[in-house]
Amino acid sequence: MKLLHAAAVLVLTPLALSAQVSNNPQNQNPNQQPQSKAPQGPTATQADLDAAKKKADAKSDSIPEVGDDLKKDIKSGSIDDVNAAGTRDIGGRGMGNWYSVDWEVRNGKGYSMEIEKSAHLITDPVINEYVNRVGQNIVKNSDCKVPFTIKVIDSDEINAMALPGGYFYVNSGLILAADEEAELAGVMAHETAHVCAHHAAREMTRMNYAQIGSVPLLFVGGWTGYGIYEASQIAIPMTFLSFSRGFEAQADWLGVQYMYRSGYDPQAFISIFEKLDALEKHKPGMLARAFSDHPQTPDRIARSEEEIATILPARPDYVVTTSEYDDIKARLARIQNKRKIDDKKDGNKPTLRRTSAGSNDPSATTSGQDKSDDRPTLGRRD
Numbered sequence: 273m274k275l276l277h278a279a280a281v282l283v284l285t286p287l288a289l290s291a292q293v294s295n296n297p298q299n300q301n302p303n304q305q306p307q308s309k310a311p312q313g314p315t316a317t318q319a320d321l322d323a324a325k326k327k328a329d330a331k332s333d334s335i336p337e338v339g340d341d342l343k344k345d346i347k348s349g350s351i352d353d354v355n356a357a358g359t360r361d362i363g364g365r366g367m368g369n370w371y372s373v374d375w376e377v378r379n380g381k382g383y384s385m386e387i388e389k390s391a392h393l394i395t396d397p398v399i400n401e402y403v404n405r406v407g408q409n410i411v412k413n414s415d416c417k418v419p420f421t422i423k424v425i426d427s428d429e430i431n432a433m434a435l436p437g438g439y440f441y442v443n444s445g446l447i448l449a450a451d452e453e454a455e456l457a458g459v460m461a462h463e464t465a466h467v468c469a470h471h472a473a474r475e476m477t478r479m480n481y482a483q484i485g486s487v488p489l490l491f492v493g494g495w496t497g498y499g500i501y502e503a504s505q506i507a508i509p510m511t512f513l514s515f516s517r518g519f520e521a522q523a524d525w526l527g528v529q530y531m532y533r534s535g536y537d538p539q540a541f542i543s544i545f546e547k548l549d550a551l552e553k554h555k556p557g558m559l560a561r562a563f564s565d566h567p568q569t570p571d572r573i574a575r576s577e578e579e580i581a582t583i584l585p586a587r588p589d590y591v592v593t594t595s596e597y598d599d600i601k602a603r604l605a606r607i608q609n610k611r612k613i614d615d616k617k618d619g620n621k622p623t624l625r626r627t628s629a630g631s632n633d634p635s636a637t638t639s640g641q642d643k644s645d646d647r648p649t650l651g652r653r654d
Contacts, residue, residue, distance in 0.1 A: 338538060341581045351522075352583045354529045360415050362526070363470040370480065371473035373437075377418060380437030384421070387441065394424040394444060396607060402600050403442055406453065410461050411438075413533035415526070416468040426611065430548060434463040436472040444604055449548065452593035454540030457531045461541070465526035471519045478516075524576050528584070537590035538580050542573060 349356045363369055394400060400423065407422040420438040424447070431443045440463065442456075450456040466472070524541075532538045 338532075338580055338584050338586045342585060343582045346583060351525065354533060354584060357413060357415055357529055357533055362415055362468060362522075363474050368477060369470050369474045370477045371470075373418060376470065376473055377437035380435035380439045383435055384439035384441075387425075388423075391441075392426045394426050394604070394607065396603065399600055399604055399607075400424060402596065403447070406457055407440060407442075407460050407464070409534045410457060410464050410530050414461075414464050414468050414530045416464065418467070420464075420467075426608070428608070430551070432459050432463050434467045436467065436470075438467055440464070440467075444608060447604055448601060448608075449551070450544060451547075452540055453597040454531070454536040454590070454592050455544035455547075456597070457534060457536045458527065458538075458541035458544045461531040461534070462523050462527035464530060465523040466519070468530075469519070469522055469526060471523065475516065475519065521572055521575060524572055525579055528576055528579050532584050535591045537592050538584060540592065542576055542580075546573065 343352070346352045349360065351360065351362065353360075365372060403424050404422045407420060411420045416438065418438040420434075420440050422440040422442065425441050425443050427443045428445045429443055430445045430449050432441070432446050434440045440460075442460065446459060447456060450459070528538050528541050531541060
């Protein structure tokens, strides 16, 4: 295998979630979701990233080679047929998905507008063009039928998120945590797969089925089957970002295929998730909650390794990283350092402090004032 070396970075974004489901899918209104806030997690230092990388490298020594045990009986057009990507309809509308693509686009756009009102986006055109190019290459080689809008959020939190309808956000923290472009592509391919397979709509459909089956509970103690996901002062339905283990496994399976078709080394998919898992164990709270709630468990890693060895034909060359990726990471690091310096300066600015209510009340009498007040007063001269 011929590997191209340079450097890579990833970005994930903080967000917030909240879930509210009605029996009629057409009545879903993103503006009516309950909202809640939570503080952001800690920031990873370079020492934390290095320690996590060592642990991940120790685990990655036995990653199988692409096509080591290639299957001969892969059904044409199936989810295992990597050459059929782009022609498959995975999780389309039906009994398992009550929602149309228009519903996904409408709701995804509504929440993306809320995100952009609150989050601080990277405006550097060079960084945005690069991340968008990497993401659009993956989308082009996927099963998605909607156009993607990809933006970068200026946040130290390691996260990436794709809303229904193709609204994709990558945190700068993810870009800086990834060592190679292929690792960034791996995370973006996983998130892209959630959109392609309609996981948010299918998760909402499951919740509707559960709600219909639990109608008596609504009259007893209220519906309690909905959780709240907190982040970034924005409330987003939990079903849009937090998926079942089955859907996470399917996103792994499809994500590996998408990054492989895009020309990247699929082994980077395993290495980045092992690295992030090690980082979260080394310094809990580094990953966004939606990301850390579904860690790369040994069975998920084993399944991805099996996929790499059995359904992906070997290729002579893969993209591991590029010098452009190194340049983007350095450019992003300069922007973040400047932001941190500016934040410290802002912290030293004078602030106004409100005095006691009595002294600001125009109806207060002088008899209620503090007699110990020794401020100078003006008096008429005799």
